[in-house]
């Protein structure tokens with residue numbers, strides 16, 4: 001048994017960042033993690049392994065589709081799946097060991113095992129009960145399932161199983177055209193699988209700018225992904241090697257069956273808050289099973305905080321990290337803050353898709369007058385040189401004040417380009433501020449500037 005200022009439960013991007021910041025602020029800190037390795041969903045079975053596979057499969061796509069156009073002739077590489085899995089695992093190991101190193105460096109105790117909270121101020125791990133002035137729950141989320149769909153993580157898989165399949169399937173059916181479905185669907189399509197995405201709604205990536213949705217779907221179709229839209233999945237039936245997916249089309253209620261070697265269920269994730277004893281402690285929850293917190297990330301029980309996927313808001317690693325830092329600062333008596341209006345979202349397909357702030361739809365709902373500045377990558381010299389002209393940058397600015405309210409990008413490097421706009425929004429910048437900023441030529445960033453120019457007197461290159 002030991003006494004701590006802070007015990008963080010969970011070592012995902014929310015928990016480990018929080019623990020490090022607590023330690024940096026001079027608090028005696030421990031972090032409880034039940035997995036074999038630190039880093040949570042993100043480092044072990046989420047962001048990092050999926051990006052490794054996206055990167056590797058994108059290289060193959062480039063070799064197959066663009067090399068010859070650039071005068072690079074020769075045999076395309078073939079897929080050594082075992083080696084690719086090894087590369088993925090090395091990437092995971094490098095990252096998770098990195099967190100272990102940071103814990104040691106910052107003198108954070110890793111309490112190995114699953115933690116529960118028998119009473120405020122106490123955390124039980126195994127048979128040991130430790131005390132802490134503050135407990136921060138960062139237990140993350142888990143895949144949610146559908147009625148009639150039994151996940152076995154072999155034939156019918158969640159993202160976790162999909163990242164470690166024994167082989168590249170010939171036919172993959174993805175249920176859900178959200179972020180996971182499209183990222184992992186892209187990976188397997190590029191590696192040679194026939195991929196069909198079955199989506200309940202009529203548009204992919206719900207909540208995103210509709211112009212981006214349409215362009216994105218068109219590009220993915222061109223790459224070979226098939227879509228069945230407006231389809232409610234009824235059930236899956238699996239043998240040891242194959243599965244059938246039954247869905248009903250919402251427009252006419254007709255029933256259809258599609259066969260696959262692998263089915264990826266990607267219909268969202270749910271907060272993970274079981275086993276802590278939160279009910280007995282009287283911790284308030286939202287109707288969606290998230291832990292309810294106040295502006296300082298404290299629950300209704302003094303001294304118990306919660307951050308990341310287990311709380312409300314977007315289920316994103318960087319949102320969890322920001323909350324981790326801010327909650328640590330609150331616990332240390334400082335003024336931690338997160339600006340929820342400026343949290344970017346990125347989909348790491350090719351091209352990438354990125355957004356921040358308001359959409360035209362949310363602005364219309366608010367009755368706020370806005371203007372749109374749009375610029376196509378077709379007019380960007382660097383994109384032309386690199387054969388990456390699909391997509392556009394769209395900036396939304398207040399009609400009167402010109403203040404930037406949102407940005408939506410589909411195109412090369414979108415996930416990096418968006419941050420220029422995030423910084424501008426944090427500083428309350430106008431579109432003109434961006435437009436007046438000199439941008440190096442030739443860069444993709446010039447497309448952002450041109451979109452900002454399009455909010456005013458107009459872009460130069462369109």
Ligand code: FAD
Nearest residue numbers: 010012013014034040041046047115140308309315316317
């Ligand atoms: P988690 O990362 O889920 O970590 C929680 C940890 O707590 C886990 O390790 C768990 O074992 C541990 N834990 C839970 N309960 C206990 C307990 N009682 N005792 C001890 N330990 C416990 N987000 C992005 O921003 N970018 C991406 O590119 C991205 N890609 C993703 C790809 C996939 C396939 C998936 C599934 C998710 C992806 N996400 C991505 C989402 C991202 O992984 C999550 O938003 C993020 O991990 C949430 O962080 P967290 O710290 O709240 O929780």
Ligand code: NAI
Nearest residue numbers: 176177178179180181199200233266267268269315346347
């Ligand atoms: P999601 O919420 O992004 O998408 C789920 C999709 O499934 C939606 O389009 C929904 O309409 C559809 N759907 C729901 N029920 C259905 C049904 N019965 N039949 C057919 N379609 C159905 O969820 P996803 O992709 O599982 O991702 C979970 C979380 O992980 C997301 O919140 C995301 O933030 C996070 N994540 C983030 C990544 C990133 O930032 N690049 C990458 C991967 C995951």
